[in-house]
Amino acid sequence: MKTIRRQLLLGLLGATLLCVLVAGYSLYRSLRHETNEVADLQLRQLAVALPDEFAPDTALPAAEDPEEEFVLQAWDDAGLPVPMSLSTGAQQLPRYPLNGFRTVTWNGQHWRLYGQTRHGRYVQVAQLMSVRDMLAAHMALRAGAPLLALAAVLSLLIVAVVGRALKPLDRLAQAVAGRSAETLTPLVADDMPPELRPVVLALNGLMRKFDEALTAQRTFVADAAHELRSPLTALKLQLQLVERAGSDEARAVAVAKLHERLDRSTHLVRQLLSLARHEAAPPQERLHQVNLGQMLEAAVADHSALADSRGIDLGVDAPAHVMVQADPDGLQVLLNNLVDNALRYTQQGGRVDLQSAYEQGRPLLRVSDNGPGVAAQHRARLFDRFFRPDGQQAWGCGLGLSIVRNIADNHRAEISLADTEAGRGLSVTVLFPPEAAPDAAPAGRTRETAPA
Template sequence: MGTRLPAMRLQSLRWRLLRTVCLAALLGLAVSAMLSYRQAQHEAEELMDGNLAQSGRILLALATDDPQQLDDLGARLATLASAGASRYEPLLEYQIGRNDGSLLLRSEHAPESPLSVAPGYSVIEHDGDPWRLLTLASTAGDFRVQVGQSIKLRDRAALEVARQAVLPIALMSPLLLLPLIYFSVRRGLKPLDDLAADVARRSAENLEPLAMRLAPLETQPLLTALNRLLIRLRETLDKERRFTADAAHELRTPLAVIKVQAQVAQLSIDAGDRQQALAQVLAGTDRATRVLEQLLRLARLDPLAGLPDAGDIDLAELARQVFAELWPTTATQAIQLHSDDSPLLV
């Protein structure tokens, strides 16, 4: 029983649909989560570039406003850096100098990059790790500021932001989507359940066609095939009923003749008459056996196939055989039977 249930589930249309739709939905969720993860990572990197530019502009404004306070500014910034930074806030390293490249102030771990490079973003190698740098120049062109962050730390912060943004959606979506898929598939297959219930409620005598008016388009070929089968079953049962009636009708006359001949033999005093009546009983029995064999042969015939040994039938000879069978009955009722001796073949 335990090994039979999984096999039944594999053959079930409901389980097959659930498996296919769930796999497709989970694959779509995985692709969507990956794209969302990359987009969130990109947005986090853009946000950190914006913070880098904002910090650089603040330092450039401070240096331009009062160059004499740069030493005090360095001490205060070092104090802020030593207070610790969160994982979403990579350490900021900077250099402040003049337009000619002379250095005025530099943080402890800032990359030693020339200040004379063109303003804008750049990527350099520092202590074996890549760094993201931004070079800014004052409006008057007398001061330059260079700020930078380790790309490794930036990527770690961006990945953490992206993970926090995507993880709740990735965890909640299957919990919400899978029950929705299950009930949707169950509701979509309800017409098949209704069809099965309709067939189960029917009695053995009810062979009327199944209703197709409210059936979905996909189930109409199945309903058409079932209705054709029901029509064939009804026709087969009608043929069996007609065969039973015909057999009873065909056997009634030979049996009546046999009964009459048996009564004649029972009532006959003369031995010759008794032997003749018994001979008629045997002949009637042979005719009844022959009729029964013919009926059974007809019952075994395929209605779509032709007769195996088709041939002509002499209706005159057949009429004489019938007259011979009916003679005992007609003789007692003063009925005369006449037939033409000329053959009539069909």
């Protein structure tokens, strides 16, 4: 790709050369026109002067300049050549009876003729058009020499001005190239030309986002290392207890605890990987039309075993045909985390409802339970990484809702937490932006429960 400097120089120098060529050609055409007028006047003067001022056997002096070359001929009234015909050239042209000027072609050459009859004689004066063109070209070169010099000076000025004008761009490139990943302070835009300030502001915005991403990454790594330290230490201690067990019964209890610790550690690692994978927005090619109703029914089938083991009534409340433009994999992770949290924190014999619907033209997904719920003062922090309110009986790592928030943000969706209609438990609603989708086809108050 051509550089801006090269494009400017080629464009400006090319425009200068074109202007010089057009001006030179216009000058040549103008001088050629003037030369023809002057030469025609000379031909007429020669034709008028011949009968009165030239005597027989008079010879004209040899032409010193090309423009002085012409052919002068005369005929009497009988049409015979007059012996005193004079010419500065060796060629003789046939007689062209005319009264005035004419341009003719003879022997492959263009001639300018003037003919006139006076005092019983017909006088014809001719001159080559190439002589006139050569004279006009020489005059154009002499007159255009200052124009060429001016074009050369202008070219040097263009090169200097373009180089000076692009120096701020070079300084900006050096300022950006000299920075490291840790040096993300904003660039100074005040001393930049107005044309470069939008670029500097855009770079500053990009560096700010990069700084935020690096900060989030460092925080994530630090939090992950901190959270992994405790379960790994617990695993080490539990393994030592297995080794120290004095009986088969004690060893079996210790091994069961070890398996439980391993399950928690595995769950934590999976959640960390899921959080890292869904921090960035999905690419456009991964977005498809997703039927929320079908996704909820599939979630019921996937979590039916866990729901049955806890005696929880899990089902889809009033299924509807609700379409949303989303990443199917990301949306599946979001729904699985919401359902898993609801089942994990709902008491034995509780109830978890899944719902999809339209609210003011916007698709929504809702997961409600009748568990103990979350105190209002803790709800604002539920989406923070590794945050778990005090007094929780079920084990977890505090990453599920953080993953849900990231996926929702990537889909420009809103999340709200509220009490259920019964005043007990927690209702999590994910409200998506308006999409061009068919209206929901609401069904009656039905319920699809997990298969027994």
